[in-house]
Amino acid sequence: MISVVLGIVFLSALIAIGFAFTLIRWLFRQSEGTDSMKKISSYIQEGALSYLKQQYKVVGIFFIIVFLILLFMAYKKLLTIFVPFAFFTGGFWSALCGFIGMYVSTRSNARAAYAAKMSLNKGLKVAFGGGTVMGLMVVGLGLLDLVLWFVFLKWCFARNLFSTGLDELTTITQTMLCFGMGASSYALFARVGGGIYTKAADVGADLVGKVEAGIPEDDPRNPAVIADQVGDNVGDVAGMGADLYESYVGSIVATMALAATAGLGFGGVSLPMIIAASGVIASIIGFFLVKTKKEKQRDLINALRRGVFSSAALIIIGSALVVFFIGQNQYWGVWGAIVTGLVAGVLLGVSTEYFTSASFAPTKTLSRSSLTGPATTIISGISLGMRSTVIPVLLICAAVFFSFYFSGGFSDYGKGLYGIGIAAVGLLSTLGITLASDAYGPIADNAGGVAEMSDLEKEVRKRTDQLDALGNTTAATGKGFAIGSAALTALALIVAYKERVNIFGKSLELSLLDTKLLIGLFIGGVMPFIFCSLTLRAVGKAAEFIVEEVRRQFREIKGLLDGKATADYSTCVRITTQAAQKKMILPALLAIIAPILLGIILGPEAVAGLLVGSLVCGFILAVMMANSGGAWDNAKKYIEEGNLGGKGSDAHRAAVVGDTVGDPFKDTAGPSLNILLKLMAMVSIVFSQFILTYTIVK
Secondary structure: OHHHHHHHHHHHHHHHHHHHHHHHHHHHOOOOOOHHHHHHHHHHHHHHHHHHHHHHHHHHHHHHHHHHHHHHHHHOOOOOOHHHHHHHHHHHHHHHHHHHHHHHHHOOHHHHHHHHHHOHHHHHHHHHHHHHHHHHHHHHHHHHHHHHHHHHHHHHHHOOOOOOOOOHHHHHHHHHHOOHHHHHHHHHHHHHHHHHHHHHHHHHHHHHHHHHHOOOOOOOOOOOHHHHHHHHHHHHHHHHHHHHHHHHHHHHHHHHHHHHHOOOHHHHHHHHHHHHHHHHHHHHHHHHOOOOOOOOHHHHHHHHHHHHHHHHHHHHHHHHHHHHHHHHHHHHHHHHHHHHHHHHHHHHHHHHHHHHOOOOHHHHHHHHHHHHOHHHHHHHHHHHHHHOOHHHHHHHHHHHHHHHHHOOOOOOHHHHHHHHHHHHHHHHOOHHHHHHHHHHHHHHHHHHHHHHHOOOOHHHHHHHHHHHHHHHHHHHHHHHHHHHHHHHHHHHHHHHHHHHHHHOOOOOOOOOOOHHHHHHHHHHHHHHHHHHHHHHHHHHHHHHHHHHHHHHHHHHOOOOOOOOOOOOHHHHHHHHHHHHHHHOHHHHHHHHHHHHHHHHHHOHHHHHHHHHHHHHHHHHHHHHHHHHHHHHHHHHHHHHOOHHHOOOOHHHHHHHHHHHHHHHHHHHHHHHHHHHHHHHHHHHHHOHHHHHHHOOOO
16 A cells, blocks of 8 residues: 555656646747847846846855754754755755746746737636646645655665654654755745845836836836846745745645654555645646636636636545545545635635735725825725735634544544644645646736837737736735645644654643743744844835936936837846845844744743744734735726726825835735744754753753
8 A cells, every 4th residue: 555655646746747847848839929029038037047046056055054054963863864965855846846937937928928919818828837837846846855755764764774763654754844944944035035026126116117207017118127027936936936835845744744643554644645646636637727718807717716626626526535545434534624724725715815806895995095195095905904814814713623623633632633734735735726826927927018018019918917917816815825824834833843842752731821831922923023024124125226226227328218228127137136135144044043042042832832923923914914915906906907097197106105015015024924934833843852952941
């Protein structure tokens, strides 16, 4: 049975990767359009590659330092020798996912714009195909990494090459539990750096271009326009891909570890991998269902929903077969937990769409608040974001309760905790297509920019605007999905942390009357606010540099505003890249140092409080910021469609200010909180024995 299960997981990983490369070949056979379109696309490609090269240099230094620290800990018997190398592979696979996704997305924009000349459906297929490459590479490489490490560790254990004094499954899963730190570390750098880059360029371009100069979005006269287009890819493709890769891997390894400690055997350990493997097939089938024959916005939304909802339905059916095959009737309660996670994920997306889409009342009301100026726009947007947190919180609470209950938590505590982990796996099982619908957004956005700068026909621009508007909705729902998955994954990791500390001989009894726990709760609660302060400040400072540069070019390059001269795009790209790389270091280090430092001072109880406090505050703050930002963005788009005075009106100028504030909310600070929560949990797990050994206050 073991060989069959591992073989299925390995085969599904190869299918995902193989289908992704088949899509790449099909995409690259599509026409890039005119010479002008090719030239503009090449600017975006060069800017994105330049950014990634610089990021790899900075992150590479960090990984070498941490690798040496982990190697020293392994020498001191505080970790197994495999953890430092697994840390490196986790970061490598995460970076590779981001690189491939961004490489394809930056080469799909012109192709999507040219395809839109033929039909809206053709443009949708090209843009969504580019996004699907990202989704399938994440799940394919994630499963491949897991199954190879599992087989390798099993082989080493059988030959007595390493031992922890525990049984085989517990030894293997506890070792694999430490692997996610590499993926989480790279994801935080990618998300924070990409978020700072994209929003600094976007804010700078909007403030000077739209507000001061009065020129349209994506106008080639704007020197920051290429940096803005590059930013969409480094933030929402490379950053989001790395983010969800580590969520995907983290939820699986945490659940595997919980299965081993609960005594559920190989069936319980392998179930998360098999569910994830079945998600590959469901996502590929869902991809072929994303198409439309009509040219209305509602039909585009329905096309994407058809793909996502069909994949979720297939997972529900497939997981029932998998549960029956692996555990017979023993695991039917676990199947209920899987369905709970899936349903919670779908409803999180629906909730996010309701609060951020201009098709519904909240964003339309926000649009009308722009009629009375920027101040009321900001107030209404923040109010909307705060109100929007209620449904996601209730959904996560329901998912935790029912997954625990269905798995037998009240009669079997260990199995109930396992149910919470498997719910996170269920939520992420459709990641192949869910991430595709999110990564589609930047491609559609870039396609609109290429169409505008290449001066294509109005009909083409109308179609790319439809694709872009859908991209705004999918980006918002994708962020809601990512935040929800982060909450369940972080909760599973917190439980895994407690179990790991218990394994090392410390009975971790978590009582609210424990002073150390209370201190940890308060420090954990403030961590998301410190983190957001640093990232928002970084966007503001970087945007200042771009604003000054754009103003300088408008002032010094004669004929630029008249369209008789060409802007210096490369300087804005270089300024934004340098600013993003410098400003991303401190927030990333904060997430790594905080749990270790607190643990050394006050011990593992304080660390548990830190993780719980940061999860509660961070999840709610992330939802609020993501939904406020998404609503401000779509309120601006709603006005630009001709409502409430249209472009150039006072309402439009107020909405642009709201969107400018919302950009770093939804694309920098909010999404980065997902990784903060998971990385702190991963660091706590990896350094748990170190903390137990060197705690000052016993």
